[in-house]
Ligand SMILES: Nc1ncnc2c1ncn2[C@@H]1O[C@H](COP(=O)(O)OP(=O)(O)OP(=O)(O)O)[C@@H](O)[C@H]1O
């Protein structure tokens with residue numbers, strides 16, 4: 001049972017005030033109401049208040065001004081702000097200004113209950129980190145790009161909120177890094193971070209992976225299994241490639257997000273969970289919604305805070321920074337330089353696999369250069385498309401004029417030479433499976 005707290009509700013609309021009062025009273029709290037900012041400040045002087053919830057848009061004194069006054073005169077009282085849907089900037093501002101959390105209009109009774117119970121029970125977890133202190137150590141995100149920096153700033157400033165975040169961007173742009181940044185900037189070290197790839201498992205397995213199952217729930221369920229949501233309790237769950245989730249499971253996920261409780265498969269009672277959800281997709285999810293393959297209501301639930309990660313093509317300036325960073329990392333600090341001409345070549349390349357591709361290219365280049373200088377051909381741009389176990393698509397031509405198949409063969413043989421024929425190591429460096437490596441060697445009629 002939660003303790004009874006006193007909540008000050010601040011809104012200029014009578015209907016909103018009484019609706020919130022009804023929900024909060026049902027939770028067992030006592031409610032004080034104020035019709036505007038200055039009324040709220042008076043009530044704060046008169047009575048002991050545990051939590052304030054206030055609308056942003058009010059005549060006389062805005063919610064932002066009220067928040068500033070509360071921070072100044074009653075810094076210990078967690079304050080939840082009500083922001084309008086689609087005004088991400090506003091949400092970010094209130095978090096920066098020290099709000100405990102925010103809810104976006106329109107919100108449900110469950111949303112209100114969720115945010116108030118966090119503010120009253122866990123409570124007083126006032127964010128201490130400022131937007132400017134993006135930790136370069138915990139999660140190294142290398143960028144000098146203003147647009148991307150802004151995205152990181154927003155991520156850090158909303159990190160302590162529990163609002164869902166949808167990170168969109170092409171493959172390999174750093175979406176998972178952002179999810180980790182959200183976690184490390186907002187949560188304590190001992191709180192869990194759990195990642196689930198929604199594209200990796202068929203629907204029924206994904207369901208039990210996410211929500212768990214009881215022993216005997218289905219054939220093969222020989223023991224009770226704790227789902228990822230329960231494992232992530234108190235922390236963050238990363239739902240990778242969310243757009244790949246099937247519709248029936250989407251409905252179940254929506255319920256979990258609304259009710260903040262999970263049903264284990266075969267379970268008899270729901271289990272409450274307090275989890276921050278970060279979802280990612282490399283598809284245009286609005287298009288998936290338009291086609292009817294993704295529930296619109298779930299999309300809105302997940303997309304409270306939208307973050308867009310620009311592709312590497314859209315931040316060409318980062319190519320130089322990332323090259324320097326990865327080359328230093330993979331050559332153990334040895335000073336390997338690239339010439340301006342080489343850099344130009346690398347900057348002109350399209351990087352369809354974004355930072356991941358660049359990282360792999362650097363790793364191979366350092367390996368192939370051995371103790372010598374780095375040459376442009378060591379990067380073998382586009383030589384290996386690790387997303388596709390290609391048979392060598394002749395339409396893809398290397399800039400050097402080598403066919404993909406030829407370049408691939410050279411790279412594979414060279415990598416094997418450098419690794420002293422260690423196939424496991426070579427496959428790992430090349431970013432392909434051992435099986436693919438063996439098949440390639442079979443093709444080349446090389447020793448397997
Ligand atoms: N700005 C960056 N600085 C340093 N490393 C980065 C940066 N962006 C991405 N990386 C690295 O590139 C790789 C791919 O990043 P990540 O896994 O976050 O991408 P993603 O967008 O989740 O990709 P996918 O869509 O394929 O899941 C990781 O090894 C990550 O550490």
Ligand SMILES: [Mg+2]
Pocket residue numbers: 175176240280
């Ligand atoms: Mg990812």
